[in-house]
Amino acid sequence: MTETQSAPARTAARLLRTPYFWGIVAIALLLLVNVLRDPGYLAITVNPANGNLVGNLVDILRAAAPILMIAVGMCLVIATGGIDLSVGSIMVVSGAVAMEFLNAAAAPDSVLAALAAFLLAVAFGAILGAVNGILVSVVGLQPFISTLVILLAGRGLAKVITEGQNTAASNEPFRWIANGYLVGLPVVLLFAVLIVIAVGLLVRRSALGLMIEAIGMDPKAARLAGIKRRSLLMTVYIASGILAGIAGVFATASVMTVDVSRTGYQLELDAILAVVIGGTSLAGGKFNLGGTVVGALLIATLDKTVVFLGISSSATPAFKAIVIVVLCLLQSERVRQLFRQRRAPGTFVPSKETIPA
Amino acid sequence: MTAPVPPAPVPIVEMKSISISFPGVKALDGVDFRLFPGEVHTLMGENGAGKSTLIKALTGVYRIDDGEILVGGQSRRLTGTADAQDAGISTVYQEVNLCDNLTIGENVMLGHETRGRFGINWTATHRAAVDALEKLGLGHLNPRQPLSTLSLAVQQLVAISRAMVAKSTVLILDEPTSSLDANEVEGLFAVIRRLRDQGVAILFVSHFLDQVYAISDRMTVLRNGQYQGEYLTRELPRAALIATMIGKEVASLASLDSERAERDHLHTDEPILRAEGLGRKGSIDPTDLELHRGEVVGFAGLLGSGRTELARLLYGADKADEGQVYFRGKKVDISTPTRGLAHKIAFSSENRRDEGIVRDLSVRENLVLAVQAKRGWARPLSKRDKDAIVTKYLAELNVRPADPDRPIRNLSGGNQQKVLLGRWLATKPELLILDEPTRGIDVGAKAEIQEQVAALADDGVAVVFISSELEEVVRLSDRIVVLKDHRKIAEIINGPGVTADLIVNTIAEEGVPAGADAAWSTPADREVSE
Incomplete structure (x- = not known):
């Protein structure tokens, strides 16, 4: 901005403008609140018996894994200018399929059965994602409506699959996915991190990211530039379905039960919030996977904090709402300008210069 | 086939040296415009000449920076489309501004429904709609049919008849023919002529020269936001019109030869x-x-x-x-x-x-x-x-x-x-x-x-x-x-x-x-x- 600013001040100013900066601040503040309640909150200890890391932070990261999966898929869908409301329902379908399969297989120690259950869950996710993709890109329905259909139908489908039961199964290798440890870290966390990195690389190293942004920003210009909107949308919705399928495995494997009315319930909203907190506009276009990860971590931290502080479950939504509203206000360009103007009248500089074309 | 109607002595709309500026561009610069009852008047000009701006000034969408608008001899300040409608000015746009999901009758009578003791009397309303449609030779339409079942061309006619129910004395048709085929255009023109003979003043905008010459009695030409002149259609040959629109003397156009060397064609x-x-x-x-x-x-x-x-x-x-x-x-x-x-x-x-x-x-x-x-x-x-x-x-x-x-x-x-x-x-x-x-x-x-x-x-x-x-x-x-x-x-x-x-x-x-x-x-x- 001005030349008198020191280098650290400039860095700080840039940091303030990073879309997910306030997400990180919010996570830190929530952790601080927890530390005030219990000074040992952040402590991470090594279980001497098996060398595994244990502590609240590890729990938060573990809990973040399913949200991380669906938020990353949601981020790509939102970037195309769409939305995927069906991810929570796809989670329960995948979970139901996996549990039913393992229950029928009745092989508590078979790695093969676990692998088959995992692949089956992912395949169902992919199929439902493809249905979304067809409804959006071929039939031309609005994404909101198309995925709302799957949101409603998915949970019904899960109930049909389990015949209305909350099917439980026992299979140690499958349980290990959510509860096991590898080199001292939770397997589910390693899994989630690997998948996020893989998606990130796929999107940014191939031209997928550029094309998703192009159709999200300006569908007409993108079409005339030769971008195949239809197949791109298919790809993105299927990717979101697959990631939701994996999230379904994570969510059911930890308790080895699918709860047809609770698994994945309203998680699509958490995913949307994570994307928005991460600085991706719901209008589509530029997307930010790193920000989405921050958003997902914030949601997980928030959930855990609510439990830790013992806030009554009826007040939980209100608490969540307050945190998110404050966060969105802080991110809003207009609110920030208001602050800046009040602090230093006369030195107001719009952060974005836009020259009309 | 159109015998131009001699203009009545008093114009129903008179716009005097209208100017409108947008940031960085003067969209209209001292433009004059007159519209007489019982005539079809075409606004001519290339893209960006200021035709739509002039129409929007007349319909109250844009506020004029300078000049005066007289409607029926009285100076009016038009600050919104409602003002324009009060003054008897109705517009039918290229994209018909009707409600697809309502019936033909409801669309025609929207805002002018016949009221009975218990709210709207739909029977009477639809009867009135039939009357209004008949006046335009559209008596065959069933007013209880949804508008969406009609072709765009007929929807346009419905929009016109809606304007007539609103007792408009000035009807603006902005590019009404751009998506019609030849027969539909003829149907529209028949309606326009009928209205003209009833004394309605019609402002017509079209890019189709043939249509302009077939329907209009008078034209005003704009170029780059400036008034180029008002002409009787029968007195302005086409070549002269095009030259006026693009701002070149016909003779000077002839002197501009191809610069590209003659090649082996x-x-x-x-x-x-x-x-x-x-x-x-x-x-x-x-x-x-x-x-x-x-x-x-x-x-x-x-x-x-x-x-x-x-x-x-x-x-x-x-x-x-x-x-x-x-x-x-x-x-x-x-x-x-x-x-x-x-x-x-x-x-x-x-x-x-x-x-x-x-x-x-x-x-x-x-x-x-x-x-x-x-x-x-x-x-x-x-x-x-x-x-x-x-x-x-x-x-x-x-x-x-x-x-x-x-x-x-x-x-x-x-x-x-x-x-x-x-x-x-x-x-x-x-x-x-x-x-x-x-x-x-x-x-x-x-x-x-x-x-x-x-x-x-x-x-x-x-x-x-x-x-x-x-x-x-x-x-x-x-x-x-x-x-x-x-x-x-x-x-x-x-x-x-x-x-x-x-x-x-x-x-x-x-x-x-x-x-x-x-x-x-x-x-x-x-x-x-x-």
């Missing part, structure tokens, strides 16, 4: 692209066309003549519903831009903002977009390839500023256009279609783009060049395809003696302009000669 080689009966209902009649290597073919015609529509079919931007396209003699399917691109065709839209640049992407990303789309997302361009494209075209096309990471929205129009040209050149097209590549850009950039077009043709690319500026078309093209009213009416081989004025005459007279030499031929002639 006898293309014995196989055309790169041959279209047979290529057409799309409502936008372009079936058209035959051949495009050759190293040849610049200009599409000339007024806006709405079908020049853009034809170009879009050649690329697959719109899907043709009849005809075939042969690429290098092989029949091909060009129904989507992806297919067009795959056949080495590139198309730069006239709508730079909405269909050209992706505003929020950088110059670099905009440049590589089409090449990348052609390769598919799974085969990304390497960083080195991208840099090569960016460096090459930023330099070759002289893009300023030459900063590839800047968002393209921050560039001037001319530089955005150069980036777009670079985007298409990077796909190594064999046929490049440029729709209005020089519109709204500064003189320097314009000259640079023209030079590029000539250089491309010399390199063996087939170029289709579309521009509203006839001089530019004449200067650059080897062959000029003249379009009018959604039809190709002539093909003129460029050379000495071909001038903008010849094209104007061709459009005005449709066919052989008297006194022209044999340097041109109609499509029919061409077929004989081949």
